[in-house]
Amino acid sequence: MMRAALPKKLPQLAALLFLAVSAAFAIAAPLQSPWDLHPVTPTPVPWVCPPPLLLPRDIVAYDYYSDSRKSIPDPQRLRAYDEAASPYDRVSRDAEQAADAYRTTGSSAAAQCVLQILDAEAQQAAMTGNMASNQSYYVQNWTLGALAVTYLKVRGSQAGTPAQRSRIAAWLTTVARSTQGYFNQRRAHHTKDGRNNHLYWAGFAVISAGIAANDRGLYDWAIGTYRDGVRQIAPDGTLPLEMARGRRALHYHLFAAAPLVTMAEFASANGQDLYSENNGALHRLVDRCVSGLDDNSWFAQQSGFPQDAPPSQITAADVAWLRPWAKRFPAPAITQLLARAHSLSVLYLGGDPPP
Numbered sequence: 001m002m003r004a005a006l007p008k009k010l011p012q013l014a015a016l017l018f019l020a021v022s023a024a025f026a027i028a029a030p031l032q033s034p035w036d037l038h039p040v041t042p043t044p045v046p047w048v049c050p051p052p053l054l055l056p057r058d059i060v061a062y063d064y065y066s067d068s069r070k071s072i073p074d075p076q077r078l079r080a081y082d083e084a085a086s087p088y089d090r091v092s093r094d095a096e097q098a099a100d101a102y103r104t105t106g107s108s109a110a111a112q113c114v115l116q117i118l119d120a121e122a123q124q125a126a127m128t129g130n131m132a133s134n135q136s137y138y139v140q141n142w143t144l145g146a147l148a149v150t151y152l153k154v155r156g157s158q159a160g161t162p163a164q165r166s167r168i169a170a171w172l173t174t175v176a177r178s179t180q181g182y183f184n185q186r187r188a189h190h191t192k193d194g195r196n197n198h199l200y201w202a203g204f205a206v207i208s209a210g211i212a213a214n215d216r217g218l219y220d221w222a223i224g225t226y227r228d229g230v231r232q233i234a235p236d237g238t239l240p241l242e243m244a245r246g247r248r249a250l251h252y253h254l255f256a257a258a259p260l261v262t263m264a265e266f267a268s269a270n271g272q273d274l275y276s277e278n279n280g281a282l283h284r285l286v287d288r289c290v291s292g293l294d295d296n297s298w299f300a301q302q303s304g305f306p307q308d309a310p311p312s313q314i315t316a317a318d319v320a321w322l323r324p325w326a327k328r329f330p331a332p333a334i335t336q337l338l339a340r341a342h343s344l345s346v347l348y349l350g351g352d353p354p355p
Helices: 008-030 075-105 108-124 134-154 162-188 197-213 216-231 247-268 277-294 297-303 322-328 331-340
Strands: none
Touching: 075 108, 075 134, 075 297, 108 134, 134 162, 134 197, 162 197, 162 216, 197 216, 197 247, 216 247, 216 277, 247 277, 247 297, 247 322, 277 297, 277 322, 277 331, 322 331
């Protein structure tokens, strides 16, 4: 009895099946952050956790600029905004200092402090209520990003209970969906904040929460905001909507680059290369920002306004996002800029940048 001949394409079919299985496994693999790739050994180093400051469900904060370019703050309105935002900044700083202490010393007490802070806010359902204005949504997403990153920094520790971690993940997801909903509406209406740096910061916040909660939908939405951003990068490395900010054009290019670079770093931890998207557009933006920090006259000439960045001293917010970039794409100019900053801890980035 003759045996049936095997199909000639069987090896190719087997290869395709292998690739399909591998892809399915990759999709199912837990989402990772850069800190997951650099585990810390827990230690008994002490840490004093500050008393919890419970944030409200509703956020009441308003814009403080006095001109149409959103470049000149009104002093009285800025004071009111700073007062409204100060509790959110304090909670973020408390969590960031503890998270970075864990990363540098391995302090289990510091890791536990982060979980205590986040769990207290989760049980309060902080920031899940009414947003009084567009600026309130910005406060929501900046705080979400900062706090989600602190969780990512310590989740490899043995601190906390399963119940705490579950509540924190659920709360981060709820806040992220609120941020996502707002920006979906703004994008649909083609508003400036639905396309400019605010969208990228929302993406950074949502991707941080998505990785913390292992929510692929949030992760993918955030990657979409990144792609929206790099598609807008012009051949000269500028972002048109940030270029229109008058004397703050360079400042807002730096402010936009920070979440974009950090999202690319988060994606890399999950096997996804965003650095080469749109023919490496992000490289053009970073090069333009670095040259502007060295000499802002090009931005002054192109915008038509003297620039207010950088100040006399390079700040962490100006350059912290360049640390992971410099490890991938080393350059003497970037090394020099990083050395000029007294610190690399940035409030909205969750403290110290990715390793």
